Amino acid sequence: MTKLTFDILPQRTALLAGHNTELHALVRVQAPTLPAGHDWTRQVLNLSLVLDRSGSMSGQAMEEAKRCAAYIIDQLKETDRASLVVYDNTVDVLVPSTPVKNKALFKQAINAIYARGSTALFDGWHAGATQGVAATGGDYLSRVLLLSDGCANQGLTDTAEIARYCTAMADAGVSTSTYGLSTHFNEELMVEMARAGAGQSYYGESAEDLMDPFQEEFSLLSSLCARKLKLNLSAPAGVQFELMNDYKQLGEHSWQLPDLSYEGEVWALVKLTVPADLPGPADGGDVEILKGFLSFNDIGTDLADTRSYSLKLPRLPAAAWAAIAENAQVTARMQEVRVAQIQQQLRTAAMRRDWAAVDALIQQAELEAGDNAWLKASLDSIKQYASTRDEARMSKEVHYSSAKMKRRMVSASETAVDYNLEDEAGRPMYLRRKLQQGKRMGPGR
Numbered sequence: 093m094t095k096l097t098f099d100i101l102p103q104r105t106a107l108l109a110g111h112n113t114e115l116h117a118l119v120r121v122q123a124p125t126l127p128a129g130h131d132w133t134r135q136v137l138n139l140s141l142v143l144d145r146s147g148s149m150s151g152q153a154m155e156e157a158k159r160c161a162a163y164i165i166d167q168l169k170e171t172d173r174a175s176l177v178v179y180d181n182t183v184d185v186l187v188p189s190t191p192v193k194n195k196a197l198f199k200q201a202i203n204a205i206y207a208r209g210s211t212a213l214f215d216g217w218h219a220g221a222t223q224g225v226a227a228t229g230g231d232y233l234s235r236v237l238l239l240s241d242g243c244a245n246q247g248l249t250d251t252a253e254i255a256r257y258c259t260a261m262a263d264a265g266v267s268t269s270t271y272g273l274s275t276h277f278n279e280e281l282m283v284e285m286a287r288a289g290a291g292q293s294y295y296g297e298s299a300e301d302l303m304d305p306f307q308e309e310f311s312l313l314s315s316l317c318a319r320k321l322k323l324n325l326s327a328p329a330g331v332q333f334e335l336m337n338d339y340k341q342l343g344e345h346s347w348q349l350p351d352l353s354y355e356g357e358v359w360a361l362v363k364l365t366v367p368a369d370l371p372g373p374a375d376g377g378d379v380e381i382l383k384g385f386l387s388f389n390d391i392g393t394d395l396a397d398t399r400s401y402s403l404k405l406p407r408l409p410a411a412a413w414a415a416i417a418e419n420a421q422v423t424a425r426m427q428e429v430r431v432a433q434i435q436q437q438l439r440t441a442a443m444r445r446d447w448a449a450v451d452a453l454i455q456q457a458e459l460e461a462g463d464n465a466w467l468k469a470s471l472d473s474i475k476q477y478a479s480t481r482d483e484a485r486m487s488k489e490v491h492y493s494s495a496k497m498k499r500r501m502v503s504a505s506e507t508a509v510d511y512n513l514e515d516e517a518g519r520p521m522y523l524r525r526k527l528q529q530g531k532r533m534g535p536g537r
Contacts, residue, residue, distance in 0.1 A: 156299035179216025180209025258289035
């Protein structure tokens with residue numbers, strides 16, 4: 093059984109006596125370090141590779157997409173399963189779901205792919221998900237890896253409707269990760285498909301930027317220790333609370349958290365308002381203000397497990413309360429969520445080509461970032477897009493950056509005030525903080 097740690101960190105470790113108290117709290121689910129020899133015991137995978145072969149993919153884009161697909165096949169074991177689906181205005185299942193015992197079969201099919209036609213994105217995804225359903229359950233971790241460089245223009249194209257199908261497939265055991273390429277694809281659709289489908293969303297500005305996301309995805313899938321994480325929150329009558337992340341809501345006070353990998357932490361930021369007259373224990377002890385309940389499936393045992401935590405704080409007079417330092421981890425997550433919210437406003441302003449508003453919002457984001465070195469460096473990259481008035485590239489970057497900040501898995505060893513590429517390169521790929529979501533990570537990026 094995986095030893096997950098579940099707790100709730102308050103912004104300050106006390107309530108302000110005699111006053112309503114507004115504070116944030118950080119709900120954390122922490123995984124242990126990667127066990128020795130884990131590579132040989134990871135959960136077997138059932139992957140469906142779904143590649144866009146529409147006419148816009150011709151040339152280097154198609155060749156890099158094929159190289160990424162071949163990379164995934166090379167990483168799989170004979171006990172894993174895979175399928176290969178391609179789509180333009182029509183869909184072809186080149187290799188139905190099968191154990192990966194003959195990699196040459198997949199490589200031959202990949203090499204034969206060429207660009208043509210338009211983009212029946214939903215039909216391609218659905219064919220891939222259907223292949224995934226063939227091997228759900230048991231020991232398999234099933235996921236569709238969908239690549240596109242364009243907008244859905246054939247068949248079903250409505251984002252909300254497509255997302256509902258992704259949710260239904262995730263509930264059936266087949267999750268979805270998406271890969272957008274260039275500046276012409278529909279980022280709202282691709283991000284929402286991954287969110288609804290309990291997967292990851294990535295993009296690359298150029299074909300050569302695609303390899304990072306595929307390597308990150310395989311690193312993530314190979315290191316999972318818990319899936320189907322569901323968070324339930326409750327509070328005493330009178331306490332108001334709001335979840336600040338963009339997680340899929342399952343019920344009034346229930347949310348789907350990301351899958352958790354070894355060495356990682358998934359988190360949720362909660363904003364609370366605690367009334368001054370909230371009843372406490374008769375002995376004047378700590379007051380309960382928030383209770384969390386976590387359920388998840390353990391990868392190693394395939395059994396369901398739970399954790400719970402109750403946040404209780406004392407009441408202190410004003411001078412003693414003000415003397416308490418804010419928790420640095422809570423502050424860092426607050427900064428990320430606030431900057432992510434501003435980035436969505438940036439995207440709207442950029443798409444209107446309101447560059448005065450863009451420049452003002454960037455300044456606001458820089459103030460919110462405070463001493464968070466990664467956020468400040470990320471905003472420097474966004475400023476480059478603003479300086480060239482490139483709304484298409486800015487739209488993609490801030491949309492993916494915002495989604496990442498609100499839902500990313502973090503490393504327990506990272507700090508907000510320090511950031512350098514050498515340290516990031518030493519972390520598992522799924523825990524690295526990239527400066528630009530659409531670029532390969534390297535010097536100066």
